Amino acid sequence: MSTHTPDTSQVPRHPARGGNGQQKGSWQRGRWMLLLIVIICGAPIVLSYFTYYVIKPKGGSTSYGTLIEPQRTIPSALTVTGDDGREVPLASLSGRWLMLTVDSGACNDACAQKLYFMRQVRATQGAERERIVTVFLRTDDANVPDKVKQAYADTRMLRANPASVAAWLPATDTTKDTDHIYLVDPNGNLMMRFPAQPDPSKIKQDVTKLLKWSRIG
Structure with a gap:
């Protein structure tokens, strides 16, 4: 009886998960998350001053x-x-x-x-x-x-x-x-x-x- 060895040359190979790629992705996501938190926390202060000093509520009336x-x-x-x-x-x-x-x-x-x-x-x-x-x-x-x-x-x-x-x-x-x-x-x-x-x-x-x-x- 003859034996047949499977041809694996056409089987697509997937890159290994984890390692440095996964660490880099996690680090980048962490940076974006920190930036988002800073923007959310600082937005009310920035908006209030921009509104009062630049937009001037009530049609631009002066204080x-x-x-x-x-x-x-x-x-x-x-x-x-x-x-x-x-x-x-x-x-x-x-x-x-x-x-x-x-x-x-x-x-x-x-x-x-x-x-x-x-x-x-x-x-x-x-x-x-x-x-x-x-x-x-x-x-x-x-x-x-x-x-x-x-x-x-x-x-x-x-x-x-x-x-x-x-x-x-x-x-x-x-x-x-x-x-x-x-x-x-x-x-x-x-x-x-x-x-x-x-x-x-x-x-x-x-x-x-x-x-x-x-x-x-």
């Missing part, structure tokens, strides 16, 4: 407050002290929108008016108000009057070095930092300065737009 360009991040060396005597970096308040003003601890009528405007603007944001923290930076050792503390109990009243604050908060050629209300975004960037003797209804419009178009904080 009431003056945009700080370039933005100024809260200096890492800028520390504040609360009534408990504990010193912390001001940047530790980042994570929510900060509406802040600076003045003497004695807080005269002009100071109290700024605190009142900040409180009212925050209150008019409805459920969104929890995204805002109002801050009073005191630049001396004067005690805040009890009536001011009671009227603005939700405002963080913190002592700060006046030179450090002045170096961070820009005024105008005819004003001082104590004349203004400022807005800091949740990333710790000083982004807006409102005029001296401001119109609180116009501050409200700016803040409402920012909260609507930005989902950070």
Whole structure:
């Protein structure tokens, strides 16, 4: 009986799976996945700033407050002290929108008016108000009057070095930092300065737009 050896010359050969090819493919997929995660996480922030600064909601209307360009991040060396005597970096308040003003601890009528405007603007944001923290930076050792503390109990009243604050908060050629209300975004960037003797209804419009178009904080 004769034996027949199969002819395997026409049988297609498949490349071996695994090895370096599989490792390279996995590495490339991992890089694309990481890039996708970065894009997804960063998109809301990029979109909110693009919308506000470039597209300009409501038909390109300008803001009431003056945009700080370039933005100024809260200096890492800028520390504040609360009534408990504990010193912390001001940047530790980042994570929510900060509406802040600076003045003497004695807080005269002009100071109290700024605190009142900040409180009212925050209150008019409805459920969104929890995204805002109002801050009073005191630049001396004067005690805040009890009536001011009671009227603005939700405002963080913190002592700060006046030179450090002045170096961070820009005024105008005819004003001082104590004349203004400022807005800091949740990333710790000083982004807006409102005029001296401001119109609180116009501050409200700016803040409402920012909260609507930005989902950070």
